[in-house]
Amino acid sequence: MIEVGDLHVRFGAVQAVRGVSFTVPRGAAFGIVGESGSGKSTVLRALAGLNPAWTGTMRLDGASLAPRRDKAFFRRVQMVFQDPYGSLHPRHTVDRTLSEPLAVHGLGDAESRILRALSDVALPAAVRFRYPHQLSGGQRQRVAIARALMAGPEVLLLDEPTSALDVSVQAEVLNLLADLQRSRGLTYILVSHNLAVVAHLCGAIGVMQNGEMVERLAVEDLRAGRVTHPHTAALRALSTELEET
Numbered sequence: 001m002i003e004v005g006d007l008h009v010r011f012g013a014v015q016a017v018r019g020v021s022f023t024v025p026r027g028a029a030f031g032i033v034g035e036s037g038s039g040k041s042t043v044l045r046a047l048a049g050l051n052p053a054w055t056g057t058m059r060l061d062g063a064s065l066a067p068r069r070d071k072a073f074f075r076r077v078q079m080v081f082q083d084p085y086g087s088l089h090p091r092h093t094v095d096r097t098l099s100e101p102l103a104v105h106g107l108g109d110a111e112s113r114i115l116r117a118l119s120d121v122a123l124p125a126a127v128r129f130r131y132p133h134q135l136s137g138g139q140r141q142r143v144a145i146a147r148a149l150m151a152g153p154e155v156l157l158l159d160e161p162t163s164a165l166d167v168s169v170q171a172e173v174l175n176l177l178a179d180l181q182r183s184r185g186l187t188y189i190l191v192s193h194n195l196a197v198v199a200h201l202c203g204a205i206g207v208m209q210n211g212e213m214v215e216r217l218a219v220e221d222l223r224a225g226r227v228t229h230p231h232t233a234a235l236r237a238l239s240t241e242l243e244e245t
């Protein structure tokens with residue numbers, strides 16, 4: 001469903017992404033892992049149309065993505081960011097935040113859609129009239145996920161969606177994302193520096209190093225230690241060490 005071919009992204013003199021290629025079938029979850037600065041977010045942002053200077057191919061269901069993403073694209077593809085505080089307007093209630101995508105895409109029946117969305121992300125209806133500062137971090141991220149789902153997208157681009165949360169809340173949000181993917185048949189591309197997070201949610205991963213995707217492999221091969229690139233092996237060893245501490 002999503003094909004990225006020989007993607008290069010540059011910021012002035014910095015070549016942030018170099019020749020990255022991968023495909024993600026419909027309904028699959030693909031994780032992009034790597035150290036800080038390896039280019040993970042840049043790949044995701046390029047897909048969302050947020051990085052202007054790129055070359056290569058990016059296709060959705062076989063059709064090349066237009067340089068400027070239009071409303072129809074954002075109906076199908078939505079992004080969820082790391083910091084739910086930063087991504088929610090501080091002076092908009094949950095109700096207003098969730099109404100906006102409906103207005104943008106001309107969808108009616110706001111009341112029942114909002115109540116259903118809140119229930120889908122396991123938030124009580126009472127949060128409707130709260131502002132972001134009146135919610136916990138986990139609740140804010142649930143609102144951000146609900147907002148992304150309002151117009152019924154097929155694809156979620158998830159950029160470190162649980163990194164800003166406490167460990168226990170992290171697990172809850174990951175489980176929520178796993179449930180939503182199953183129940184709605186969503187396609188995910190998830191960026192994380194945390195291999196365990198990616199392994200929890202994704203069937204396949206791409207490992208980034210210095211702007212290149214040095215290895216693509218199935219999560220079951222990662223678990224079994226069937227890795228070919230030394231950088232993947234190093235990330236795996238680090239992740240196992242962290243789990244044991």
Ligand SMILES: Nc1ncnc2c1ncn2[C@@H]1O[C@H](COP(=O)(O)OP(=O)(O)OP(=O)(O)O)[C@@H](O)[C@H]1O
Binds near residue numbers: 016040041193
């Ligand atoms: N807007 C920008 N302007 C200039 N350089 C940028 C910009 N965004 C990213 N970069 C650079 O591109 C490279 C890749 O950054 P990117 O954010 O994609 O890495 P990352 O793997 O997602 O890192 P992190 O896990 O820390 O978010 C880095 O060298 C970064 O400094």
